[in-house]
Each structure stands twice: as C-alpha cells, then as structure tokens.
Amino acid sequence: MSEWDFLWGLEGQKLIDAMTSGGAYDDWAYIERKEREQYGFDDDDYYDDYYDEPSAKKNTMVFIDAENVSSSHAASIENEIWNIGNVAEVRYYAMQKDPATANWKSTIKEYGYKPILMAGEREKNKIDNKIIRDAQKVLNENKSIDIFVIVSRDGDYTELVQFLRSNRKRVVILAPKNTSKKLKNASSESRTIKNRRKK
Secondary structure (H helix, E strand, O other), rough: OOOHHOOOOHHHHHHHHOOOOOOOOHHHHHHHHHHHHHHHOHHHHHHOOOOOOOOOOEEEEEEEEOOOOOHHHHHHHHHHHHHHOHHHHHEEEEEEHHHHOOOOOHHHHHHOEEEEEEEOOOOOOHHHHHHHHHHHHHHOOOOOOOEEEEEOOHHHHHHHHHHHHOOOOOOEEEEOOOOOHHHHOOOOOEEEOOOOOOO
C-alpha cells in the first residue's frame, strides 16, 4: 500500500494534474504496477505490447534537469532523443511549485514525460544529486538500457558520465550553448539543442 494509492484510477486531466503536484518515482512505479495488474499485463507485456513495438528493445533513458534547461527547448529535445535510440522513458526533474520550471507542465502533457518533483527547500545540487542516484539505479537494475541521455549543461554530471562510460554505456549530452567543456569531453557524444518556442 502506498500513500499515493488514492491516485490509482485517475484518468485524463485529473491524472496529469496529480502528476504535477508531487510524488516520488517509487510512488508512480506503484501506480503503474496497479494498472498492469488491473489490465492483466506483466512487465514485458506492458513495455512491449502497450507501446505497439513488440520487437523493439527499449534501450534509452533520458534525464532532464529542468532547472538547467528551459522548456523552450522541449521540441528540440523530443526530436533529438528519438534519433538517438528507442526511448524507454523520459524523466524530468524539478522542485515542486518552482516558478522557474512552471512552463514544463504543458510539455509533460504533450510528450508524456515522467515528472520527478522534489519537495522541501531548494538546495545546491539537490536536483543533480537525485539524477545521479537515479541514473546509477537504472544502471544497476535495468540491463537493457545501454544509452543514457542527460539533458543539461552542468559540469557536475561529469563524474556520472565517466562512471556510466566505464560500465560500457553510451552517454549523450543534450544542452543549449555554453555547455561545460569537461562534460562534453567526458561524454560519448554532445549535441546542441535549439530554442523552439511555440507561436
């Protein structure tokens, strides 16, 4: 039982609003398990049949540092990630009720990104450290993922990139201009994303 159990069964806009109101990744994993149980899916069915790509290996995880990259780059990010690999999941990280990242809310609705919203006071490297922990968890627990995409220009991810590459993973950095040189040099590949504001 999860404290977020009341969210199970929400649909449409109500579910989207609930997703942007908070909850850790483990809470949402619990909700997804309940949905799979309801519809009789096991894990393989859920990630293959549900997305109509039964033969495609989901080999790419995307981590977006929303504090570091504006939502105005969302269209460019979306275009790039699907040219890199077969995306299993896109997670975007921000603080709850942060005005600086509020515009990401519409992007979640449009592209179906999974929000990881952190509670409490804003602290230096709080988002960075969460992304680093989650990427390491994916490395340890999901052997099918061999491409890690980090959407940030922050040099604080350099050690993570080096660690992932030491484990024979491909690491792609997506970021606007002025990306940390040490981050770019540590990565397998670095791509510049453009500002594409909607009219």
